[in-house]
Amino acid sequence: MTAWALLAGRLLGGGLLALATCRPGPAVPVAPAPSVSSANQTLGPGDVIAIRVTDQEELTGEYEVAADGTIRFPWIEQVEVAGRSQGQIAELIEQRLADGWLRQPQVSVRVITRQNREVSVLGQVNEPGSYPFKERLTLVQAISLAGGMNPLAQAKRVKLIRETDQGTKTYEIDVREILESRRADLPLEPGDIVFVPEAPI
Numbered sequence: 001m002t003a004w005a006l007l008a009g010r011l012l013g014g015g016l017l018a019l020a021t022c023r024p025g026p027a028v029p030v031a032p033a034p035s036v037s038s039a040n041q042t043l044g045p046g047d048v049i050a051i052r053v054t055d056q057e058e059l060t061g062e063y064e065v066a067a068d069g070t071i072r073f074p075w076i077e078q079v080e081v082a083g084r085s086q087g088q089i090a091e092l093i094e095q096r097l098a099d100g101w102l103r104q105p106q107v108s109v110r111v112i113t114r115q116n117r118e119v120s121v122l123g124q125v126n127e128p129g130s131y132p133f134k135e136r137l138t139l140v141q142a143i144s145l146a147g148g149m150n151p152l153a154q155a156k157r158v159k160l161i162r163e164t165d166q167g168t169k170t171y172e173i174d175v176r177e178i179l180e181s182r183r184a185d186l187p188l189e190p191g192d193i194v195f196v197p198e199a200p201i
Contacts, residue, residue, distance in 0.1 A: 042083045045069060046115030049086070051093065054106040062112055075101050086111065111135060117190030121146035124153035124196045138185040140178055142194055149175075154199035160186065161193040 043049065045067045053059040063071040069082025076096040081089050086109040097105040117133040119142050126147030139160065149155060156174040163169075177183040188194075 042085055043081050043089070043111070044114075044117075045082065048112040048115075049081070049089070050110045050112050051090075052108045052110075053093075053097070053102075056102070056105075114190055119188050119190070120193045122193065122195050124150050124198050126150050133188070133190040137188045139173060139188060139194060140175065140185050142188055142192075143175070143196070146194075149196055152198045154197045157197055159193075159195040159197065160188075161195065162189060163191055 043065055045065050047065045048062055049065070049071070050062050051060065051073070059074050063073065065071055065081055070078045070080050073079050073093065073096075076093070079089070079093060079096065084092070090107040090109045093107045093109075094105050097107070114133055114135075118130040119133050119137065120130045121142050122128045125143060126149075128146060131142065131145045139158070143149060143158075155176050158173045158175050160171045160173055161168065162171070173186060174183075178185050
């Protein structure tokens with residue numbers, strides 16, 4: 001048996017047998033193809049980012065986001081980073097540095113750590129609870145952290161609950177499709193809730 005098959009068996013916990021007789025429930029928005037990456041996630045207080053300015057070693061280093069959502073950056077002082085993605089922060093710093101400091105600055109931003117950010121995995125998993133968010137954490141990895149699905153799980157109707165700019169959104173994912181390589185795994189964001197429902201009898 002391959003390692004992938006073992007992982008699939010552990011995650012599903014034998015629950016596929018109960019899925020054959022499942023009746024469809026109310027319509028729930030289906031999660032889109034996973035286009036969100038950690039590079040697009042916004043930052044908040046306590047996060048630590050690494051900023052690199054090409055050919056400017058004195059500006060390159062690690063910076064912690066303060067309680068007011070800013071960092072103190074050499075030459076340009078306070079930079080508002082809360083609610084911005086890494087790409088947006090890099091662009092903002094480039095604009096500020098180009099205003100009388102450097103000619104055509106090139107800036108890259110990378111997240112080092114995120115503070116007080118968790119994802120919750122609830123419902124029919126072996127070890128429900130909250131787990132520290134790590135960069136590039138995916139839906140299947142989070143379920144694995146929670147000990148995999150138990151035999152009562154309904155793998156084809158797993159819910160992903162996420163806070164967005166438009167409010168709380170609930171998406172429905174068929175985890176079997178991910179395990180069978182019929183769709184890509186879904187990147188998670190800090191604060192996401194994964195709920196594995198019970199299969200109907």
